[in-house]
Amino acid sequence: MGSFDIILQALDLVLTPEVLxxxxxxxxxxxxxxxxxxxxxxxxxxxxxxxxxFMDPIPALAAIVSASGMAIFAGDIPGALLRIxxxxxxxxxxxxxxxxxxxxxxxxxLGVNLIVSCIGGLIGxxxxxxxxxxxxxxxxxxxxYEYFWLATMGLSCAIFVASSDPLKAAIALLLGLALATVGxxxxxxxxxxxxxxxxxxxxxxxxxxMIGLFALAEVMRGMIRLHGGTAPINMPKNPGPLFKGVGGIxxxxxxxVVRGSLMGVLIGALPGAGADIAAWMSYAVSKKFxxxxxxxxxxxxxxxxxxxxxxxxxxxxxxxxxxxxGIPGDSVTAIVIGVxxxxxxxxxxxxxxxxxxxxxAVFIIFVLTTLMMVPLGWGAVKLAKQALRVPSxxxxxxxxxxxxVGAFAMTNSVFGIVIMxxxxxxxxxxxxxxxxxAPIILGLVLGPMFERMFMTSMIKSNGDLLAFFERPxxxxxxxxxxxxxxxxxxxxxxxxxxxxxxxxxxxxDDTSPPA
Numbered sequence: 001m002g003s004f005d006i007i008l009q010a011l012d013l014v015l016t017p018e019v020l021x022x023x024x025x026x027x028x029x030x031x032x033x034x035x036x037x038x039x040x041x042x043x044x045x046x047x048x049x050x051x052x053x054f055m056d057p058i059p060a061l062a063a064i065v066s067a068s069g070m071a072i073f074a075g076d077i078p079g080a081l082l083r084i085x086x087x088x089x090x091x092x093x094x095x096x097x098x099x100x101x102x103x104x105x106x107x108x109x110l111g112v113n114l115i116v117s118c119i120g121g122l123i124g125x126x127x128x129x130x131x132x133x134x135x136x137x138x139x140x141x142x143x144x145y146e147y148f149w150l151a152t153m154g155l156s157c158a159i160f161v162a163s164s165d166p167l168k169a170a171i172a173l174l175l176g177l178a179l180a181t182v183g184x185x186x187x188x189x190x191x192x193x194x195x196x197x198x199x200x201x202x203x204x205x206x207x208x209x210m211i212g213l214f215a216l217a218e219v220m221r222g223m224i225r226l227h228g229g230t231a232p233i234n235m236p237k238n239p240g241p242l243f244k245g246v247g248g249i250x251x252x253x254x255x256x257v258v259r260g261s262l263m264g265v266l267i268g269a270l271p272g273a274g275a276d277i278a279a280w281m282s283y284a285v286s287k288k289f290x291x292x293x294x295x296x297x298x299x300x301x302x303x304x305x306x307x308x309x310x311x312x313x314x315x316x317x318x319x320x321x322x323x324x325x326g327i328p329g330d331s332v333t334a335i336v337i338g339v340x341x342x343x344x345x346x347x348x349x350x351x352x353x354x355x356x357x358x359x360x361a362v363f364i365i366f367v368l369t370t371l372m373m374v375p376l377g378w379g380a381v382k383l384a385k386q387a388l389r390v391p392s393x394x395x396x397x398x399x400x401x402x403x404x405v406g407a408f409a410m411t412n413s414v415f416g417i418v419i420m421x422x423x424x425x426x427x428x429x430x431x432x433x434x435x436x437x438a439p440i441i442l443g444l445v446l447g448p449m450f451e452r453m454f455m456t457s458m459i460k461s462n463g464d465l466l467a468f469f470e471r472p473x474x475x476x477x478x479x480x481x482x483x484x485x486x487x488x489x490x491x492x493x494x495x496x497x498x499x500x501x502x503x504x505x506x507x508x509d510d511t512s513p514p515a
Contacts, residue, residue, distance in 0.1 A: 010360035013058050014368070022059040023066040023369050024376075030067035031380045034074025034086050036406060041071035041087055041275075043409070045332050049339065057343040058361050064339060065362070066369040068332045069121060069315055072275055073377055076113040076308070077384045080106055082399060084215040089279040089311040091210060091441050099299030106385075111246040112301055113308045114377040116257060119250075120309030121370035123261035124268070124316025129363050142270060144460065145468050148453040149477035150270065154277045154446050156284070156484060166488075168435045176443020177450070179204050186452045187459070199415040206444040208407040208419040213437040215403045216424025222396045242378055253305045256286055260309030267310070268317025274332075275311040275318075276445055282310030297436075316366060323347055323359065 013019070026048060033044035044067045052060035075086030080097035090097075100109040142150075155173060182193045183203030194200040250257060263285065264278040286306035287296045296303050315332075322333035324347075340347050345358055407420035427437045461467030469475040 006356045006360055009357040010364055013357065013361045014062075014364045018056075019059050019062050019365070020368075022055070023062040023365065023372065026063035027066040027070045027369060027372055027376050030070030031074045031376055033067070034071030035077045035380065035384070036086065036402060041068045041075075042332055042335070044068065044071040045335050049335060052339055053342070057345060057358065058365070060339055060343060061336075061362055062365045062369070064332075064336055065365050066372070069312070069366075069369055070373060070376060072311055072315060073114060073117045073308075073373060074380060076110060076117075077380060080109045080113075081384055082215070083218050084399070084403075085210060087276075088206065088210060088441065088445060089275040089307075091214070091438055092279040092283045093303050093307045094214065095297045095438070096300055096303055100301065103299060105299075107242050108245055108249070108301060109304060110381050111243045112249055112304050114374060114381070115243065115246050115250065116260075116305050116308040117312040117377075118370055118373050119257055120261040120264060120312040121315060121373070122367070123258070123309070124265050124313035125363065125366045125370065127262075127265045127313075128316040128320055128366070141473060143471065143474075144453045144456040145471055145474035146477060147270075147449065148457055148468065149474055149481055150277075151446050151450040151453060152481050153477065153484075154281055155442065155450060156481065169439050172430065172435050172437060172439040173443050176440035177447045178443075179209070179440070180444050180447025181451070186448065187455045199413065203448070204419055204444065205411055205416060206441060208411060208416040209423045209444055210441050211403050211406050212420035212423030212425075213427035213440060215399060216420060217427035217431060217437070219396050219400050219403070220424065220428045242381055249301055249305070253302060256302060256305040257309050259285065260306035261313040263306075264310035264313030265317035268314030269320045275314040278314035278317075279307045279311040280442060283307040312370075319362075319366075323362070 029048070030041070030044045033047070034041060045064050048063050048067055052063060055063070072087060072089060075090035076097060078084040078086045079090045079094040080101045083094060083098040085091040085094045097109045097113070100106065155177075180203070182200055184190070184201055185192055191201060260282040263282045264275070267278040267281060268274060283296075283303050283306055286303050287293045290296070290302055292300070292302070318333045319336070322337055337347055345355060403420060403424075404417055407416040408414070409416075411419075427440075430437055457468060469478050
């Protein structure tokens with residue numbers, strides 16, 4: 001059977017009212033879940049699994065692909081409106097989105113997010129179709145050494161993303177890493193820093209922590225403005241069509257779109273990485289190569305281009321190891337593999353030989369749902385705009401209620417709400433003192449992987465640190481990380497010495513000659 005015949009069969013499977021309607025409804029559901037603080041793309045996918053029991057394979061896959069892709073974009077909406085990242089992937093650039101909205105440029109922020117998300121998703125799909133076996137083979141060569149350096153590179157992003165004070169960002173990152181050590185030791189299974197609380201044995205969930213650090217801290221600031229004698233900040237109007245000026249921004253930054261998309265695919269293809277790390281690393285790389293890095297974090301659209309392309313391209317990338325080898329690229333594809341087995345489509349190299357039309361059907365579903373993101377996202381943003389008209393005294397209690405629901409839903413216990421409240425107070429105190437909170441989330445997300453891979457590598461090498469550089473890929477990643485840190489430290493030292501030299505020079509000029 002030729003490739004053309006396989007594609008025709010795949011089109012017959014996909015272009016049916018049942019599949020298209022399922023993708024539409026699942027996409028709408030994914031937008032709703034992703035826009036709710038604390039409800040992630042993983043949760044949107046997991047909630048759909050019971051329904052897939054009663055579906056044929058293609059509609060079941062259409063539901064999961066559509067919901068997960070829409071949820072990743074939808075996380076940008078509350079970030080831009082309320083400074084509450086809907087998903088962990090949105091936390092990397094939430095400050096830029098929110099500040100653009102406060103300047104009356106919400107349409108620009110969300111319009112860029114939406115269109116670039118679609119472009120990044122399509123690039124990810126193209127790579128998935130063309131280079132899936134090659135990329136999957138590359139991903140399989142990663143061992144604990146490579147993953148350690150990847151996690152180190154991801155954690156480094158927290159320092160480079162900080163626009164004002166890298167030292168304070170480093171303090172926040174270390175706080176996040178310290179919180180990530182709470183719970184059972186991944187090597188020995190010994191409880192750490194639990195203080196006898198059984199709820200802490202599972203560690204600190206990063207979703208309730210994220211809700212507290214961003215959303216609750218913002219609610220506290222709003223309440224202080226309302227009742228502390230300070231006039232509440234009125235949300236500026238965001239007039240005009242959603243996509244006005246977006247084309248010009250993309251034409252000015254085509255390199256950012258391509259770079260972010262390719263980084264997203266590569267990171268997504270690594271098992272366990274996913275869209276969250278892709279967004280952070282794309283944003284950090286964007287700032288590193290930007291001509292105006294000082295504008296990042298102040299409402300700069302350039303970082304949004306890279307990060308939006310990266311986190312959506314990572315969705316296609318994460319399916320590469322899932323389809324080719326049956327290894328989940330992230331938590332969503334872990335659920336997908338279960339659904340594939342349930343439907344008799346055992347993932348692995350043989351699926352391309354035995355059921356090629358089903359694989360091509362998945363590719364076509366990816367394309368359709370990614371294109372569907374534009375009209376559905378446009379409608380979601382139009383509805384979300386109404387939130388800007390709600391007075392602060394009404395909006396703040398609603399946000400607080402959503403925070404409580406999101407924190408409880410993630411842990412299914414009141415302890416999730418306790419974590420959210422504690423992290424909310426902590427986040428408010430830190431931000432009042434100029435310490436960024438985003439690095440704490442990155443430390444919580446990557447901390448367990450960083451520690452687990454380091455301990456595993458040390459056990460395998462009997463404590464020999466040189467083993468981290470013995471494998472070619474690990475050596476390359478390790479050298480890159482060390483170079484990045486060396487260059488950053490040298491630049492920081494030069495900046496610190498420069499003002500001293502200027503002051504000394506001014507002092508010598510001001511001294512008058514002796515009489």
